[in-house]
Amino acid sequence: MDILYFAWVRERVGKDREQLDPPKEIKDVRALIAWLAARSAGHASALNDTSALRAAVDQQFVALDASIAGAREVAIFPPVTGG
Amino acid sequence: MIDVRLQTEPFDAGVELGRLDRLGGGGVASFTGIVRGNDGLVELLLEHHSQMTLAMMQALAREAVERWALLGVTIIHRHGPLHPGEPIVFVATAARHRGAALDACASLIDRLKTQAPFWKRETFVDGRSQWVEARASDDAAAARWLRDER
16 A cells, blocks of 8 residues: 655655555554554654544545545645645 | 646746637636745745646536536646745636636635645745645635535
8 A cells, every 4th residue: 555645744754655554454544544653753743643634545535534445545644725 | 628737837827818718608717826925935835646636626627617517617736836926826717607707716716725635835034934734714615615506
């Protein structure tokens, strides 16, 4: 699975993407974020406060309780600020 | 006509409006967003998702064409480093009547702000740099178009 990070999430994690295979018991985005947060201090500082995070699964915006079953890409980022 | 572009280079709003003027409708509406130079801002950096951003912009354009029976829509959003006074985003709509053109244009810029994956980083003259925070007022503006079934 490709995990993508954007904006300050990317900066705190220290990379813009990583390829990882989460264990089977990780079923939704929120659980994935908690699993990722344990990877490093940078991950933790980016991912500990899930209220500041939004996500997209296979390039569709989703709520954090959305399933990641079969997902090829999960993107994690702060609320968008375009326009 | 649906023309959606994600680019680093500037655009010429006059040229873009001319293309919509020639579609034979009764009205063309447009919005151009410009980088504000408030508070000593020297650079605005726009980050985006290499595939999802353009796809979301195209989906919003298609939805607007269908909802307001537009004759044409142009959406241009720039990314990368931008500076005060530079145009950052352009939305223009052509329709048979002004109401559809104006509503579609307003809806598109409101929804681009909350539904297209862009993130802005501001850098100021004293070297400070910060990510722009999303505003609840932007969410409210976009939500208005979901409620209003005109």
